[in-house]
Amino acid sequence: MKIGFIGIGVMGHWMAAHLLAAGNEAYVYNRTKVKAKQIVEQGAVWCDTPQAVAENADVVFSIVGYPQDVKEIYYGENGIFTADVKDKILVDMTTSTPSLAEQIAQTAKQKGAESLDAPVSGGDLGAKNATLTIMVGGSQEAYEKVMPLFKVMGKSYVLHGGPGKGQHTKMANQIMIAGTMTGMTEMLVYAKAAGLNLEKVIETVGGGGGANWSLANYAPRILKEDYTPGFFVKHFIKDLKIALAEAEKMAIDLPATKEATRLYELLAQKGYENDGTQALIKLWWGN
């Protein structure tokens, strides 16, 4: 199949590489061209604009940074929608706003194309190992057509409803993680202040009703002072702010998520926005 891939970054590089390795023809674009060098050497065709990608490919994937970047690659001067996208499927995998996903779906429909919002979780390792969780919104029909390609990139790829529902599911996921991250961090802060052996506490708490992925994966890294990003603080803030904005639109209050967002924004203000999310502990243990 002729696939397009826009956004050859920490995640996109691996995702595109898997699609290429699975025997697809790949047309790629990235804002910073040099990052696509390796994938082009592996056989992908470089395109100078998102428009060119969309002209060449039948299914166009994108995974970029922020909602405004998504808007740019879709609606910008040389964006996807300046191409003839009739009968094509446009799949944005960026974590972005549900409303933008709905808007893209509407434009796509007007142009005779289909679209899916399909944000992922699992980070760079998930992308590398093709074990991403892919949360999909859109039509059943488009989902089924793209499924074989999702399968190449992820271990889980579930359709959660119409346009925007993939993004909403990702927001739900981030709200959950806001709880495990703040809980895990304050747990360690308390345990250290109380003079406990942190390895033992992590094992005990992780063996019962407090068990969670953040504790199992990030707490040991914190003890090793390893703050390299599995997931960037700045991206987590982006996600949480989208979640809170959506919650406000839906007239629901999420106080714990708000508090988590406030703490992460404080962390970013202190200069840690390019650390991994486990760096939250630096609000207490920072120097």
Added chain:
Amino acid sequence: MKIGFIGIGVMGHWMAAHLLAAGNEAYVYNRTKVKAKQIVEQGAVWCDTPQAVAENADVVFSIVGYPQDVKEIYYGENGIFTADVKDKILVDMTTSTPSLAEQIAQTAKQKGAESLDAPVSGGDLGAKNATLTIMVGGSQEAYEKVMPLFKVMGKSYVLHGGPGKGQHTKMANQIMIAGTMTGMTEMLVYAKAAGLNLEKVIETVGGGGGANWSLANYAPRILKEDYTPGFFVKHFIKDLKIALAEAEKMAIDLPATKEATRLYELLAQKGYENDGTQALIKLWWGN
């Protein structure tokens, strides 16, 4: 061995029954005598006061409601410390304050006895199935003597340090759970408002970086509107308030735990203090 057991409640009944079934002689006391009827029929010896329990037993366990109840059974008129406790081991398994555990350890020492603080997690099911997690503070020597009895009641029983460290570990555990409970609750609130299929979302979120025990165990109960207590709201509030008071003593701020406590107190004010902790969602979905 001659064991004493004070507090024959939802947890204590099973714990005492396991100790009895393991071949120990058991002396029991409960504030409400009728609750001890069954264990006495099974062969335990009823005592009219904590003092009488302490006179008869070599190792005295207790698991009661609040720190003031612990104070009462230890320092009250017919309390444990009015007995001759020389060479005995006093094991309080109530979730209580680290400072009270330290005070008991000091009094015990003065009287030639030893003490352990050994709060548990795992709830009534853990007590029934002898799969409790027991978090122990006290001397290595006393811990080793009591270990065979802990083994009868729990699947994990770790010494976390000197007097009070068992309680501190339990507080760390509750701080972690405050995060998973608020995160899980707000996640469901968001997902429902966004019109998502909650079963699918729970499966997707629980299959990745958001995975946690509360989500796996409580979220499905919430969907069935099952708010029966695995763990009471009122007891969780007690624990969180102890944790926050200790944090304040140690001059550390735990904003997310504070927010969780505020939400649970609001829930109790609305009349749900005897529900299980999963009832937090009633702040949004309540009628």
